[in-house]
Amino acid sequence: MSKLFSIKEDRSLYPEKNVEGKIDVDLSSHKYLKMWHGPQHPGITGNMSLEITLLGDEVMDCETHVGYLHRGFEKLMERRKYIQCFPLVCRVAVPEPDFNEYCFAAAMEELAGIEVPETAQWLRTLVLEMGRLSSYLMWIGGQSGAFGQGIVGQWSNYMRDSILDRFEELTGGRIYHMYIIPGGVRGLLPDGFKDRMEENLKFIESMMKDIDRVMFNNAVFKKRSVGMGIIEKEWVTKFGITGPNARSTGIPMDVRKDYPYLMYPKLDFEPVTAQYSDIYNRADVRRRDLLMSVDLIRQIMAKMPEKGEIRAETPNVLHWKVPAGQTYKRAECTRGEYGYFMVSDGSEYPRRINVRGPSYTHAVALLEKMIINCNLSDIAGLMVSLHTYPPEIER
Amino acid sequence: MKELIDRLKTSYTVEDYIQQRSDLAHITVSKETAVDFISHLQRVEGYKHLVILTAVDWIEDGKFQLTYLLNNPEMKNDINVKVFIERENATMESIHHLWEQARTYQRELKEMFGIDFPGSPGVDKPFILEGWHDLPPYRRDFDTKKYSEETYFPRPGREKNDPATYMKQKLYPNE
Structure with missing residues (x-):
């Protein structure tokens, strides 16, 4: 040798x-x-x-x-009326389509000057948190699987399925929901929804204890993730890092707290941070964020009104001319800051939509830097620890 | 944010100031001063986070609007710096020295809109569309429908209906 x-x-x-x-x-x-x-x-x-x-x-x-999933969403939207864009926007991100629906609807509402009823805002907050929970459950399987622990992925898929059941019950769809529409949401909670949700949350909490033991306290996982793939604090603004990747460096940046939207100001939570950002700490921040999401769903269900208006008055959606203007709306998804930049020229069709997916910065510039001198067998773990998602890059 | 804009107006030509929300303002600066202005915002005014860099095609005016959306993490507000450049032989100064991710945005803009950023690393390399020789597809004059009709063959046995007339026939056949 x-x-x-x-x-x-x-x-x-x-x-x-x-x-x-x-x-x-x-x-x-x-x-x-x-x-x-x-x-x-x-x-x-x-x-x-x-x-x-x-x-x-x-x-x-x-x-x-990148480019394997390019379908030209942003261009396609320019050929469609605003309401026809809804089946497209949710497909920009499979694990959590609701953030796309929310940002698109909120940008439209801002340009058109529409006030969303309070019940609808609570329901939107609930759906976004459910989306966050299911996306984290998908991630945790990937993270453990990348370090050779297949069993955690099987457990987390089972847990995620229970949340998808609730999505199906509420919206009719398991993966793509199209529940958040301009002016409000499509429906109220079904009878007994809260009880069934509570059952799921209890199950997830108990399973998370097992995952804690099997994954986070596992010697192999620790040995391969502690001190590996470190993000420096200075890189956060230099590379445009957001979300758990940035929070794990110790910066408490969270769109839910910094730019309050929907009903988040009425909820009690603090952004989860860590001291330094290696794979282990990023995983731990996501685990704690997942548990916070469980807590937030409980808070939302306790505080939200049972009944009420769920849709504001809107023009006929097939002939809706959104007033000319430009705006940017953001939300905190599991990977970081998600945003929609919308330009309207006053016609029935959007002039330009630009999607800001957090993976755009994490998976290209940041990953290309971090991967240097990494061992071949650790690449998968490093990638999953940034929680990248390609369709956001190519839209 | 008005104070900030007034302060900026003393050293730069800032036009079309629109306060969209309390935490979002749109401003327009000229192409020549844009990069200097953006680096001033980043280094002096605390707009350290580049949220997006994108373009809007205003084909009727023969212009591209470049949008540099900058965020101030401390003051918790955003400025949309709009720069209008000519559509013909569109070029713009690069900002890859200010933010690491800017090179990716610029590479995408070169590919999708045909806006060149001389000096930006890898700007000529294909990003999403490998082997594309047509017009940059995100320009308004690129017709996606025509392209797909010319490029892809129609599937035999597939019927097309106009949704409005089809539903009318289904629901009200006697009218």
Whole structure:
């Protein structure tokens, strides 16, 4: 075995970087290996791929490739009336479509000057928190699976299914709900919904204790995640990092607290933070955020009115001309700040919609930086720890 | 936010100030002073977070509107800095030295709108559309329907109905 591939700390034989911070790869030297990680790798959170250059089993260089899911949503919306965009917007993010629906509806309402009734706002808050819970439950399976603990993924899928049952009961759809519509929501809570929800929440809490034991207190998980993939505090503004990735560096930034929307000002919560951001702490912040979401759903169900107006008066949606203007609406999703920039020219069709998905910054610029010198077997865990989601990048 | 805009007006030409909400203002600056203005906002005024960088095609005026949405995490407000550039041979100064993620946005804008950002790393590399040789697809004059009709063949046996007349026939056949 050559000295180059030894695991000793001697890095004198490692290639030097050029002025652009990249190494000059000469594949014919047989030192390097080019490899594609994705788009069908089980450790990747959707269809994207990484073109990596390896030296031994260490990543020397990486380039993100996206575009496998590009359907041109933003362009398609320009050809559709506002209401016809609703089946499109939820498909921008599969794990939590409700944030798209909310941001799109809220931007429309702001431009059109529509006040949403209080009951509808409570129901929107409830749906957003349910979406957060189900998205975190999907993530936790991916994070543990990437480090070889398949069982946690099976448990969390079972828990997520119970939340999807409640979604189906409330909205008629399990994955895509189209429940939040301009002016309000589509319906009130069905009879007995709260009791069934409470049952699910108790079950999730008890299962989370098991996951805590199996995953977070597991020696293998700790050994592979503590001190791995650190995000520096200064990077937060430099790379546009938001959400749990930023909160785990110790900055308590949370759109729900900083830019209060819907009924969040009436709820009692504090942004979850950690001291420094490695894979373990990011996972822990998400775990605590998940439990906070359980608490918030309980608070919402206790405080929300049973009955009331759920839709404001709106023009006929097929002939609705939204007044000309531009606005940006944001919400806190599980991955960070989600936002919609909407431009209306006063016609029945949106002039331009731009979706700000948090993965746009996390999966391209940040990941390409963090992955350097990472071990091949840790790439999947690192990616999932950033909780990236490709359709937000390519829209 | 009005005080901030008044303060900025003393050193820069700021036009079309619109207070959209208490925490969001739209302003327009000229193409020549834009990058200087944005870096002033970032370094001096605390607008450290680049939320989005996107473009709007105002084809009827022959202009692209570049939108730099900047956020001040301490004051908790946003400024939408609008920059209008010519649609023909659209170029703009790069801001990749201010934010790391800006290069990704600029790469996307080059691909989708054909706006060039000379000097931005990797701006000429395809981002989402590999092997695309047509008009940049997010421009208003790119017709998606025409493109798909020309590129993809119709599926045999597929019937098309106009939704309004079809529903009328179904619901009120005698009228």
